[in-house]
Amino acid sequence: MASVYQRDGGKWLAALRIPCPAGSVRADGSPVLIRKNKTIKAKSKAAALRDANALEKQLRDNPAAPVTDGSLEWFLLQIFLPYQRANKALKTAHRDAQLANGVLRLMNGAMKLTDVRKPAFVALVDAARKEVWPVDHPKAGQSRNGARNVHHIWGFLKKAMAHAYDEGLITWNVRVEGVKAPPVPKRGPNVKMATADETQILVDALRNGHEKLNRNDADLADVVEFGFLTACRKQETLGLPWAHVHLNAETPFVIIEDVTEEAGGIFRIRRGTKTSAKTGELGRKVYLVPDALALLRRRKEADKGVVWNVDRLVFPDPRTGRVWRPSAVSSMVQTAANNLGVTAGLHSRRHGGITHLIEQGVPLETVSQFAGHADPTMTASTYGWVTEALAQKQLVAIAGGLSSTPKPKTDATGDDLPPEVMLKAMEYAQASGQPLEVVLAVLRGAGAAQAAE
Structure with a gap:
């Protein structure tokens, strides 16, 4: 534990005990500790000791890291975002980096992390609502943040402060302090949904060719059809390996466990990340309707083997045999649908598949499990x-x-x-x-x- 000694003008000398940067160890294998002094500003001894312990923890975890003053900017850029990049999905980490820029733009980044309390959240929401685009922007003078974006910025800061509490950097627990979320208007029944007929038109045109399309693409047609029949997300479809396809089971099914990720120009397969909302176990079981079963059996027979399909994916990129980039698939589906005059967007097939199940009288709880929603409430709020x-x-x-x-x-x-x-x-x-x-x-x-x- 660090020690602090008072100096003049609200300054404190913090004596930190950290591992030797050279990596020296004792005979019993424990690291050799050295003393490192740092002057910090604090209003009281308790606050100074809290900041000193936070700095000491930072240096013990990473002895080569520079000592900081424990500011909000330091925490977000040096602690929280690296943690998100290492532990969360690419898309989540990429979005959080954008939200961090918004928080630092609207708040004083030099603010001490320990000073971020309820008033800071109120000020953040107020500043986000009042922010307008700068004069050199095409939307100069217009509001920069809608109600939903204000909520996202607020939610990011709350998530970051919860992590700071979990890491022992602060003693204020945002989870139990009742920080009030800014209101968000409810979405209306405006889900973009592709009907079964529209999906069939698109699939037939892609598979057999059409005068309004530049070329036919049977592999793309299979992705579109599978997405509608199983209500799988495109990341789940493109990340599905043959190892998770059970065609010979009494009731054939697939396990949705791996997904493709894409953000910031990077894409990859993230293994073992999808869990069942009902049981919490790894993987979501999706039973196959006859058309989906026939589609997978046809693709299984046509599979070119591990030499070409290295990742053993059900829907690899037909040009390379590797992971099919999600944005490329979405772009091709969007273009083809627009040319044919049907509802565009690959994700609209998922909405269409879920809607089709509800129209057939399938209970919402079953539809929720099939779609991979957190609970039936989410399904009801979207498809009520x-x-x-x-x-x-x-x-x-x-x-x-x-x-x-x-x-x-x-x-x-x-x-x-x-x-x-x-x-x-x-x-x-x-x-x-x-x-x-x-x-x-x-x-x-x-x-x-x-x-x-």
């Missing part, structure tokens, strides 16, 4: 509008039985309705949680409208 649309269709379908003959004066009990319609109405009311009177009123209104037509 699909279930609402289905409910409306069911009501109209039930009401169809009311339009054939004139109906007598109605009452709230439903005695005027045919028994089979009344039974369906009761089942629907129980499943949806709506009062039976409300369902009956909707049915009668729909029946009257159809009779009038």
